[in-house]
Amino acid sequence: MLVQKVCSRKDAIAKILTQAQGQEFYTTYNPWSSHLPRRLLILDSSFNPPTKAHANLLSKALASKPLNYFDGSLLLFSTNNVDKQLTGASVLQRAQMMELMAQTFDQDVAVGFTPYGKFVDKAQAIQAWFKSPVELYFILGYDxxxxxxxxxxxxxxxxxxxxxxxxxxxxxxxxxxxxxxxEFWKGVEQKVDRIQLDPETEYISSTLARSLLASGRQGDKLNDILDPRILEFIRNENMYE
Structure with a gap:
């Protein structure tokens, strides 16, 4: 049902992506109707595709703080990554998959885009969009x-x-x-909170998911890596084949 709901918004999402070209930050899915967050948790990734590791990252970060510490979360994709060329899923397909992932959480999780690859620029763009000070908490992998x-x-x-x-x-x-x-951590002067992924998701990556999908393999392995709704969407779109 959720997959059909998100697919029905395809044209609306595509329109936002087209009209927002040139903007420094914008959202394609935004459940912050009653308030704008003042303490925002951000998961910035390629989402190519979103995996259970992505979901675990967000869940672990939320759980690392007291209940309701964050009053909003954001899945963020940089359309011009400083290290990667866009391959695999299109920006539109990623927006749809990110929305599918966002709606599986109880908390208000939005889907946003920025052309910036550097975190300094991303933060400035997001702050400018909110128009009032916001505490931003970026979830980052070690790499x-x-x-x-x-x-x-x-x-x-x-x-x-x-x-x-x-x-x-x-x-x-x-x-x-x-x-x-x-040695790396000793050289980091800023305070960085550290969380640990669940053991069953530590090995999961989008690269592994794409490899299995490209090989045509079905079965339990993909179900362990991808949420069934994400997997359904990928198969409907014939992606990564």
Whole structure:
């Protein structure tokens, strides 16, 4: 039923994506009707496709704080990623899959897009959209957080100098997949909350999901990796074949 509901919005979502070109941040699905969040949890990923690991990341981050600590969550996709070219699912298909994932949560979870690849720029765009100060909590995987502090993205200024405005209103939640690079963590001056994925989702990735789908394999493995509604949508769209 949920898949049909989201599919019925395909034209409406496509229209938003077309009209929003050039905007720094916009939403295609926004349940924040009664209020705008003041403390926002953000899961920024490629969602190609969204997996049970994505859902576990959001659930674990929500559970890491007291009940109702966050008054809104956001699934965020950067249309111009600094490290990746767009392959696989189209932006429209990702918007639909992200909406499917968002609606499986009890909390108000929106779906948003930005053209920016750098977190400093993403944060500024989101803050500008809200028009009043918002505390932003970005959930990052270990690989992403190491890129965030990589000096090569900020030359000629230092990463510390470039990220100083970011950390005035933004916080980081890092999800470990068994990594334990203490040397890296010693060099991170900012406070970063660390969470651990459930063991059954630690191995899950979008790359693995695409590989299994491309091979034509069915069965329990895909059901372990993808929510059944996401899997239904992918098969309806004949994606990743």
């Amino acid at each position: 992403t957080i190491t890129r965030l502090f990589d000096p090569k993205y900020y030359s000629p200024v230092s990463a510390k100098e470039a990220l100083a405005p970011f950390f005035k209103t933004c916080h980081l939640i890092c999800a470990n997949r068994g990594e334990n690079n203490e």
